[in-house]
Amino acid sequence: AQTVTQSQPEMSVQEAETVTLSCTYDTSESDYYLFWYKQPPSRQMILVIRQEAYKQQNATENRFSVNFQKAAKSFSLKISDSQLGDAAMYFCAYRKAAGNKLTFGGGTRVLVKP
Amino acid sequence: DSGVTQTPKHLITATGQRVTLRCSPRSGDLSVYWYQQSLDQGLQFLIHYYNGEERAKGNILERFSAQQFPDLHSELNLSSLELGDSALYFCASSVGVGSPNYGYTFGSGTRLTVV
Numbered sequence: 001a002q003t004v005t006q007s008q009p010e011m012s013v014q015e016a017e018t019v020t021l022s023c024t025y026d027t028s029e030s031d032y033y034l035f036w037y038k039q040p041p042s043r044q045m046i047l048v049i050r051q052e053a054y055k056q057q058n059a060t061e062n063r064f065s066v067n068f069q070k071a072a073k074s075f076s077l078k079i080s081d082s083q084l085g086d087a088a089m090y091f092c093a094y095r096k097a098a099g100n101k102l103t104f105g106g107g108t109r110v111l112v113k114p
Numbered sequence: 115d116s117g118v119t120q121t122p123k124h125l126i127t128a129t130g131q132r133v134t135l136r137c138s139p140r141s142g143d144l145s146v147y148w149y150q151q152s153l154d155q156g157l158q159f160l161i162h163y164y165n166g167e168e169r170a171k172g173n174i175l176e177r178f179s180a181q182q183f184p185d186l187h188s189e190l191n192l193s194s195l196e197l198g199d200s201a202l203y204f205c206a207s208s209v210g211v212g213s214p215n216y217g218y219t220f221g222s223g224t225r226l227t228v229v
Binding site for chain 1: 116145147149155156157158159162164169170172202204206218219220222223225
């Protein structure tokens with residue numbers, strides 16, 4: 001069974017600085033997708049960024065970028081120029097390419113200090 | 115507004131009772147997924163329906179059941195409720211099954227409190 005691990009329960013970052021969230025996963029599949037979701041205090045789940053395993057190029061969405069290391073089964077999220085609105089829980093998630101369900105990590109809480 | 119509608123937003127009920135949570139997927143989406151999020155934990159997959167048919171089950175208790183209707187809305191039924199069932203229940207939808215690189219669109223969740 002696939003598992004997703006986020007080893008950092010909480011991270012703190014100064015406004016305008018950069019923070020990196022770690023995520024590792026375990027799978028025997030070669031084709032899959034990885035996602036980062038943001039959950040602010042409103043509890044809404046918001047897709048931040050996604051990565052296809054067959055793509056070597058790391059995905060980027062504005063201030064959010066990932067470092068995808070397929071051999072190491074690592075998928076970290078970098079938030080640059082952190083803003084107060086980035087404060088939230090961040091969940092890493094995995095899905096088999098031909099699958100349906102998302103498997104989530106336990107989440108990392110990001111605190112942004114003004 | 116994500117396009118996925120969940121009702122009710124909040125529900126408080128007593129142990130032993132039965133409740134029904136409702137989800138209307140985003141227009142055009144055929145797949146509906148249910149997830150449970152207990153306090154400060156990740157989301158746990160419960161069940162997936164595609165175009166009215168059950169496609170996958172996760173760690174869903176026997177006291178829980180779901181269905182997807184012809185108009186594609188879905189209901190999650192929770193019975194014989196226990197205190198430990200208190201959680202945030204999310205519905206998500208997607209276009210299909212195994213759609214390339216798609217994440218899902220989540221609803222805003224139903225907060226269930228069992229007292």
